[in-house]
Amino acid sequence: MRKSDLARMWEFFRLLYPCQVALITAAHGGRRDVMTSSAMPVxxxxPLLAVSISPKRFTYELIKAQGEFVVNVAPRSLMDKALLCGLKSGREVDKFEEVGLTPGRAKRVDVPIVEECLAHLECRVVREVEAGDHSLFIGEVLAAYAADDMLARDDDGIxxxxxxxxxxxxxxxxxYFTVARDMVRSSVKYSFFRSA
Known part of the structure; x- marks a missing residue:
């Protein structure tokens, strides 16, 4: 297999894709926002996760002020709306209204969830780490819930x-987006509890 260097080093992140689309919601002082990103378990x-957000973004300002955010896992049906959330600024418009998303009440934080999403991870910021032109918000997951009919269980019941x-x-x-349509199981004997 022949391998070539990328023409522009900043393109490196595309080699890590595809990645799950998360709609990150934030609110403070009567203002709310939703932006397109992804999240990483830490x-x-x-229970901690991280989101990477530029300090230039309105969502960053709201998270910084409120100390809370929600990671909403987007389904395929939200593809166009997710893309639009990444193209518009919440300083100028209420993106929930602008793109047609339904805000819902979170269980543990004072930040809206996106009702149309498959799952919601409500977080309280425990740390901010400057990382180049972005900041990582490390959030403690206070509540995590998903559409029951969309879940299965692995061999350990997880x-x-x-x-x-x-x-x-x-x-x-x-x-460009995609969805995974099948799942394959490795032949390697595995238990989450043995590896955790």
Missing amino acids: SFKP ALWDLTKAEVLLHVGGA
């Missing part, structure tokens, strides 16, 4: 997406 105990039902939206790059 720790099981305590929830995972039933990819025959849940069309979890994956971003390939630019205006």
Whole structure:
């Protein structure tokens, strides 16, 4: 297999795609916003995840002020709306209204969820880490819930997406997206509890 260097080093992130599309919601002082991004698990105990957001973004300002955010897992049906959320600024418009998303009440934080999403991870910021032109918000997951009919269980009984039902939206790059439609199991004997 022949391999070539990328023409522009900043394109490196595309080699890590596709990645799950998350609609990050934030609110403070009567203002709310939703932006397109992704999230990364950081720790099981305590349950932590990270989102990377530019300090130039309105969502960044709201998270910084409120200390809370929600990671909403987007389905394929939200592809166009997710792309629009990444193209518009929440300083200028209420993106919930502008793109037609339904805000819902979160369980543990004072930030709206996106009702149309498959799952919601409500987070409290425990740390901010400057990382180049972005900042990582490390959030403790205070509540995590998903559409029951979209989940399956692995051999250890741990929830995972039933990819025959849940069309979890994956971003390939630019205006290109995909969904995973099948799941294959490795022949390697595995237990989450043994590896955790």
